[in-house]
Amino acid sequence: PPDIPLANVKAHLSQLQSIATANGGTRAHGRPGYLASANYVRSQLDAAGYTTALQSFTYNGATGYNVIADWPGGDPNDILMVGAHLDSVTAGPGINDNGSGSAAILETALAVSRQALQPTKHLRFAWWGAEELGLRGSQFYVNNLPAADRARIKGYLNFDMVGSPNAGYFVYDGDNSDGTGSGPGPAGSAQLERTIQDYFTSIGVPTRGTDFDGRSDYGPFIAVGIPAGGTFTGAEGIKTAAQATLWGGTSGQAFDVCYHRACDTTANINDTALDRNADAIAYAVWTTATAVPPV
Numbered sequence: 001p002p003d004i005p006l007a008n009v010k011a012h013l014s015q016l017q018s019i020a021t022a023n024g025g026t027r028a029h030g031r032p033g034y035l036a037s038a039n040y041v042r043s044q045l046d047a048a049g050y051t052t053a054l055q056s057f058t059y060n061g062a063t064g065y066n067v068i069a070d071w072p073g074g075d076p077n078d079i080l081m082v083g084a085h086l087d088s089v090t091a092g093p094g095i096n097d098n099g100s101g102s103a104a105i106l107e108t109a110l111a112v113s114r115q116a117l118q119p120t121k122h123l124r125f126a127w128w129g130a131e132e133l134g135l136r137g138s139q140f141y142v143n144n145l146p147a148a149d150r151a152r153i154k155g156y157l158n159f160d161m162v163g164s165p166n167a168g169y170f171v172y173d174g175d176n177s178d179g180t181g182s183g184p185g186p187a188g189s190a191q192l193e194r195t196i197q198d199y200f201t202s203i204g205v206p207t208r209g210t211d212f213d214g215r216s217d218y219g220p221f222i223a224v225g226i227p228a229g230g231t232f233t234g235a236e237g238i239k240t241a242a243q244a245t246l247w248g249g250t251s252g253q254a255f256d257v258c259y260h261r262a263c264d265t266t267a268n269i270n271d272t273a274l275d276r277n278a279d280a281i282a283y284a285v286w287t288t289a290t291a292v293p294p295v
């Protein structure tokens with residue numbers, strides 16, 4: 001798997017920040033900054049050889065958009081999806097939440113193209129609209145998939161907030177081994193969790209499980225039995241003393257003090273956390289999509 005260049009991920013964040021700044025400081029559903037964000041992501045993917053689509057839906061009287069990008073090739077009956085929500089809240093530009101996940105998966109998709117990867121699985125990337133209003137884009141996508149197409153999706157990896165300034169290193173607890181209370185996910189979620197954990201182990205960074213309760217766009221996928229996994233560096237939760245000992249940073253302070261606020265700008269990013277998570281995404285995509293025999 002490639003080492004994803006942090007500078008490239010940050011360049012996408014700068015573009016998303018500029019889009020917000022030029023559009024009233026937000027990239028929220030129904031605002032012009034959202035469609036501009038979708039067009040930015042899509043143009044990058046088109047130039048890299050993806051087959052892209054802008055899927056529109058209506059929520060709250062406004063049109064929302066999902067960007068869907070397919071990498072040609074792979075087994076059409078064995079699809080790995082990778083997604084992140086691209087919308088912000090209205091209060092701010094949403095650079096950590098979720099420019100970070102959006103930029104990290106975009107750069108992973110571009111690395112697939114640069115390497116001319118020929119995975120055994122078919123790879124599909126998605127940037128979701130209106131997550132902040134209740135997972136509307138991802139729910140619309142899953143609801144509108146014909147049953148046969150749904151059955152072809154064998155796994156979904158989700159990345160929502162992966163550069164929190166006072167970062168933790170959380171992996172969705174797909175097997176409920178940390179007993180976060182929401183129960184294990186669909187069979188196969190545990191394997192995705194292990195693959196991501198393996199990467200962090202290889203770089204010597206300890207991880208902890210986090211709730212697998214549907215508080216991001218993997219929710220609609222696990223609700224229909226599709227295995228899912230992903231990472232998270234923390235939102236409004238407070239870092240404990242034990243977590244500060246484990247990971248550094250400041251105990252007694254939120255993982256992201258600018259969560260859902262105007263100050264969620266390019267200054268609100270922990271470069272180390274963003275770099276490690278981007279590399280973890282590439283590792284998980286390469287490992288899962290190129291496995292022989294497919295897993």
Ligand code: PHE
Nearest residue numbers: 097132160161215216232235
């Ligand atoms: N979905 C939340 C948001 O966008 C963030 C979040 C992600 C919370 C993952 C918990 C787990 O605001």
Ligand code: CA
Nearest residue numbers: 003004006279
């Ligand atoms: Ca890197």
Ligand code: ZN
Nearest residue numbers: 089097132260
């Ligand atoms: Zn949010």
Ligand code: ZN
Nearest residue numbers: 097098160161
């Ligand atoms: Zn989010």
Ligand code: ZN
Nearest residue numbers: 173175176177
């Ligand atoms: Zn677990």
